[in-house]
Amino acid sequence: MRRDLVLSMMGPSQEELAAFLPQLESVTRRAGDIAMSYFRPGQRTSAKVSYKGGGSPVTEADFAVDRFLYDEMARLAPEAAWLSEETVDTAERLSRERLIVLDPIDGTHAFTRGDDRWSVSIALVAKGRPVAGVIHAPALGETYVGGRGLGAFLNGARLFAPQRAEIAGASFVAPRAMQERLAASPQGFVMAPRTPSLALRLADIASGRHDVVVAGPNARDWDIAAADILLAEAGARLSEPEGVALTYNRVSLARDMLIAAPTSLFDESLALARDVSKGK
Numbered sequence: 241m242r243r244d245l246v247l248s249m250m251g252p253s254q255e256e257l258a259a260f261l262p263q264l265e266s267v268t269r270r271a272g273d274i275a276m277s278y279f280r281p282g283q284r285t286s287a288k289v290s291y292k293g294g295g296s297p298v299t300e301a302d303f304a305v306d307r308f309l310y311d312e313m314a315r316l317a318p319e320a321a322w323l324s325e326e327t328v329d330t331a332e333r334l335s336r337e338r339l340i341v342l343d344p345i346d347g348t349h350a351f352t353r354g355d356d357r358w359s360v361s362i363a364l365v366a367k368g369r370p371v372a373g374v375i376h377a378p379a380l381g382e383t384y385v386g387g388r389g390l391g392a393f394l395n396g397a398r399l400f401a402p403q404r405a406e407i408a409g410a411s412f413v414a415p416r417a418m419q420e421r422l423a424a425s426p427q428g429f430v431m432a433p434r435t436p437s438l439a440l441r442l443a444d445i446a447s448g449r450h451d452v453v454v455a456g457p458n459a460r461d462w463d464i465a466a467a468d469i470l471l472a473e474a475g476a477r478l479s480e481p482e483g484v485a486l487t488y489n490r491v492s493l494a495r496d497m498l499i500a501a502p503t504s505l506f507d508e509s510l511a512l513a514r515d516v517s518k519g520k
Contacts, residue, residue, distance in 0.1 A: 252364075254389050257372055260316065261387045264362065265374050267312040271305045271360050272378035275345055278304075279379060282354040289352055297348050302326050305344035305360060313340045317364060321489075325462045329493070339365040339489045341465040346375075347437030356380050361439040363465035368487040373466030375439045384443045384470050392446050392473035401476040402448045403504035407512070410451035410505065413441055418454060418516050442467035445500045446474035452509045455498040461488055464498065477506045481514055 252260065278287035278301035287299035306326040313320065317340060321333035324342040333339055340362065345351050347358030356379030363373035375384040384399075386392040392399040404410060408427040412419075413434055422429045432450050435441040438459055444450045446467075464478065465488055471478050479486060480496040483506075497517055501509040 252366060252371060257387045258390060260364070261372050261374075261385060261390065263316055264364070264372055265376075265383065265385050267309065267316065268360050268362055268374040268376045269378070269383065270312075271309050271344070271362075272376045274304050274308055275301050275351070275358075275360060276378050277301075279351060279356075280354050281356060281379065284354065285352045287352075297352055298326065299345070299348060299352060301351070302344045302348060306342070309340075309342055309344065309360075309362065313342075313362075320364065323462065323489075323493075325460065331491075333489060334491065336489075337367055341365055341370070341462050341488065343439065343462040346439045346463060347435075350436035355436060357435050357437055357440060359437045359439050361437075361462065361466045363469060365465060365488045368489055369485070370465045370469040370488065373469040375443050375466050375470065377437070377440055380440075382440075384446070384466075386446075386466075386470035386473045388469065388473070390473070392470045394443075394447050399446045399448075399470070399474040401446050401471070401474045401502040402451075403475065403502050404451060405504065407452075407505050407508045410509075411449075412452045412454070413444070413450050414452075414454040414513075414516075415456040417456070418513075421516050421519075422512075438463040439467050442478065442498075442500050443470055445476050445502065446470045451501065451505060452513075453498075453500040454509075454513045455500075457494070457496050459495045459498060460493045461490075461495070462493075464495065467500075471500055476500060476502045479506075479510065481510070481517075483507075483510050
């Protein structure tokens with residue numbers, strides 16, 4: 241067995257994660273190259289587009305990235321089960337301690353119309369929590385990488401989410417239904433544009449571009465797992481309204497409302513999001 245490529249069954253130790261993470265980044269970048277071969281900045285994609293039952297688009301680029309990463313992760317983490325937006329889910333993964341969680345193209349709507357705010361998002365989950373993650377946005381030239389105990393990085397630069405002392409004046413990204421109420425608040429929140437890729441939207445908290453992100457219900461684990469480890473390593477938190485750390489590899493993949501913020505603002509942001517969502 242090639243220990244430089246394969247995680248042991250007992251780990252992952254910090255040493256193993258440190259060896260694994262650059263390889264995960266490398267294959268994710270290569271996956272991004274595949275997607276870019278179909279991407280046309282400012283124009284409709286060259287990829288064939290079809291539609292799922294709910295009306296959301298999926299392209300041949302999504303499937304090509306999915307197949308490539310399935311093969312690569314079978315080599316890098318053969319003990320891990322597989323969960324991808326573009327692969328039929330099975331209950332087999334529930335019996336495994338390790339899980340690869342993937343969105344081949346997060347923000348497919350944006351991808352199809354030539355908007356560069358999409359990403360390849362992949363994470364390794366161990367015992368219910370993400371321990372390594374990469375969010376690669378090739379059209380933006382941005383790659384986020386995070387590993388448990390190893391830190392979070394954007395294009396190689398270490399990330400530390402800014403720890404504001406107070407929530408007043410914070411930059412918010414929120415669903416349309418909440419924006420008017422937040423904008424009218426006497427605390428003077430700044431409403432920021434919504435990035436199509438949820439993974440990138442959450443990563444913006446780690447990089448300090450925004451202070452708080454609230455996402456409406458029905459996100460799926462593949463949208464958020466990589467961002468979760470990035471946020472944790474950058475000094476931020478992500479949760480549903482209960483305010484506890486998210487667990488992964490559950491039967492249900494659907495999420496409730498999500499709140500992300502630096503640790504200094506998290507409790508206040510969580511309470512505010514709860515109140516606004518209830519119309520208070």
